[in-house]
Amino acid sequence: MSSSNPALPDRRAQVVAALLARVPAACVLFAPEDTRPYECDGLAAYRQLPMIVTLPTDEAQVLAILAVCRALNVPVVPRGAGTGLSGGALPIHDGVVLSTARMNAIKRVDHLARTAVVQPGVRNLAISEAAAIHGLYYAPDPSSQIACTIGGNVAENAGGVHCLKYGLTIHNVLRVRVATIEGDIVELGGGALDAPGLDLLAVFIGSEGMLGIVVEVTVKLVPKPALAQVIMASFADVVTAGNAVADVIAAGIIPAGLEMMDRTSVRMVEPFVKAGYDLDAAAILLCEADGTALEVAEEISRMSAVLARAGATAITVSQSEAERGRFWSGRKNAFPAAGRISPDYYCMDGTIPRKQLARVLAGIAAMEVTYGLRCSNVFHAGDGNMHPLILFDASVPGEFDRAEAFGAAILALCVEVGGTITGEHGVGMEKIGSMCVQFGRKELDAFFAVKHAFDPCALLNPDKAIPTPHRCAEFGKLHVHHGQVPFPELPRF
Template identity: 75%
Template sequence: MSSPNAGSFDAKRQHEVVAALNAFMPQGSVLFNEEDTRPYECDGLAAYRQLPMIVALPSNEAQVAAVLRTCHEMGVPIVPRGAGTGLSGGAMPVANGVVLSTARLNKIIKLDPFARTAVVQPGVRNIAISEAAAAHKLYYAPDPSSQIACTIGGNVAENSGGVHCLKYGLTVHNVMRVRMVTIEGEFVELGSEALDAPGLDLLSVFVGSEGMLGIVTEVTVRLIPKPQLARVIMASFDDVVKGGNAVASIIAAGIIPAGLEMMDKTSSRMVEPFVRAGYDIEAEAILLCESDGNPEEVEEEISRMVDVLQSSGATAIAVSGNEAERLKFWSGRKNAFPAAGRISPDYYCMDGTIPRKRLAEVLLGIEKMEAKYGLRCANVFHAGDGNLHPLILFDANQEGEFHRAELFGEEILELCVEVGGTITGEHGVGLEKINTMCVQFSRPEMDAFVAVKHAFDPSSLLNPTKVIPTLQRCAEHGKMHVKHGQMKFPDLPRF
């Protein structure tokens, strides 16, 4: 399996760019031999690969700017890369391009417990922020499953969420300020450490832009007080429809849990032997509902949620009695992806978002698709905000199975759009979902995306061929009709 734009790069071009970068980069910071660049050929979506022509490893923001200026002058595409944990191919190299890794910019610059903020470089790992803030009884709320490895720069690029994003928000809600470098090597600050910033709100445009508008060199994040207490309810259901409806009922009751996750029977049976979290492997679905706050708040909210779950048809309910048991309940959900490797040679992790009230309908739709494509699917997801993560199980060694998995995943995303949702919640579009962009967005909307990209990167050198499909691609995909080759903005580059 390889990417659509896999191919060899020009050796002469490589030599020219290496020489230009080595003129200012420290020794060992410009990689070009295959044995050194091979680890950068893909991100967490390993099905798509491209050997990079060059990998640049700047150690400070001045070097980042210099790399960008040089590549801009030479017309060399640049693909930003954090920890490489992304799941949509967003950090996959492009031919004759440079991968710019921010891994060495990994310092926590300042932590202010009074302002409850931390200023960090993009290579700082997500969980390291909370570890540094723990002494002040503070933490950084967004907690993607890869938080022990993923970096804050990557989180900004993808607008990452996590188990607790229902109550505490996504990355965009927890980032106050970003310092970034444009393709021309100019520094720009977006947002502010104050309550508001002058000018256009470009911070919310930049967060989630997948490296297409600039490269992050510094981030100011919001820290919040660590709750006095947190407890988790584990509820079992004998029917996925009842489980899905229970999610909507909890929110309808005016309860916003700290976390509200759902797993189907396939997922529970996949995870339980791996982590022994105490999951009910006979249940068709289980819900994990967390409450946090002071002891009185938690007790009252747990009681209310138990009432809703019982009235929704829960067949069994368990409540964590201590912190160790709470972490044990969560361990299964957090380890769902690695546990998939115990029951399947390969898996394809999807990411779509739907209205909560349509959860049961979509789960039943996925069940029908399993029969259609002859593949199993384990469903684990952030049920509280409708962010689905179906794990399509397949064997790449069996001819045609990966292609069927791709078609299966594409149909799941199309169903998400059909019921009023979106094609991604936190994994991004990258290469993986570029065709289904044509399903969700109209041509005028796509033109608007192109115009924003063009305003930041007129030469289209930052992460090209990702996220925004060409009109030709949409036409070939059969989701958009291009009349007589007409384009609204013929002067703008097409991606």
């Protein structure tokens, strides 16, 4: 394999030899044709061929791989199923990718305690499938749930269309067993409602592989509702739809799911899924109620009344489980359906206060003109987690650069209105510059202090998520706002 670093082949040979002395040969990939599938995650715009890929099958092998990397000072990039959208699993050219995909055993399902103990490579949906016999399921349901793994969900604090009522990963995980870079196994959380000591479980979930390797997870299971129905409400403009979201929550209703899609999203999805969406609407809301038959009937009635007062031009309620499934299928297939109308798309992920939905949507519409690119809006409207899909053609010189700038501008707007630069996709490599917009030097130093406490050698997913002063300074040079000097507290380089 050719490399810009002539010492890399020798380094690879050294690390491979050390790994093969500790783990089976089937666990170590180093030929370019074998490592190529691991060169990126779901953010395919950024690619880097890894030096080595390891595929442990148990905890002991994870510890052995970490021991080799620690001894030889080799960076480690943890990887789940590779469905992440922020470049969090982007390899390092002289590093090892540690994939937990083969650690895919469901160890036990306890229907009395309503918990499941699983290895990190278990698919999100597989947990619900295993628990279904007991009338239980695992609530967080990201759109990639048929493929994404629980280890990756823990790393990114994944959510899904039902996170408004049932919470994110952090609200549905009781315990995580972690392998540290120093070779220890620690357990964060526990089987009870609280665990003694510092709440390090909340620190670890969403840490994007920078603090340790997940080797086992205990998740909560919840009873499957007796009934669920979805309202599809149509609106003549996106601002009215955005305001309707705030009205539903203000009425004291917490739907099981509350999602929004604009006309561009609806028209790209409908031919693909045939969900029955209103193609004439400027935006639609999908509002789900679940529970007993009486609870659902009451909530559907209350939501319908609120939506009508908010300006809905049409309201349709699912009349069967099949129709409900089609409504959600359209929403969950919005990302792949983008390929029907654009060669490429760039999926952003920011979170804002619900009351700011209309303002931000109007801002994105103005940015479409500024950057000369279309944007399809589809997102978890109930909790303000936006997923604008910026449509572009990578074969046109300069379009990807404009898409990146468009995305950074959206995130800056999210911060400006009191939100944050990510809701569930993580920072990874994609949003590391935007971290400089949201946080000052003291806050970033605190993040680094936590990182150092878990990973003093800085070997776990280095150069991700937390920007260095130099990176913030460089980002500031490219993004000067309102004529002000960017980040004046940072040293100039």
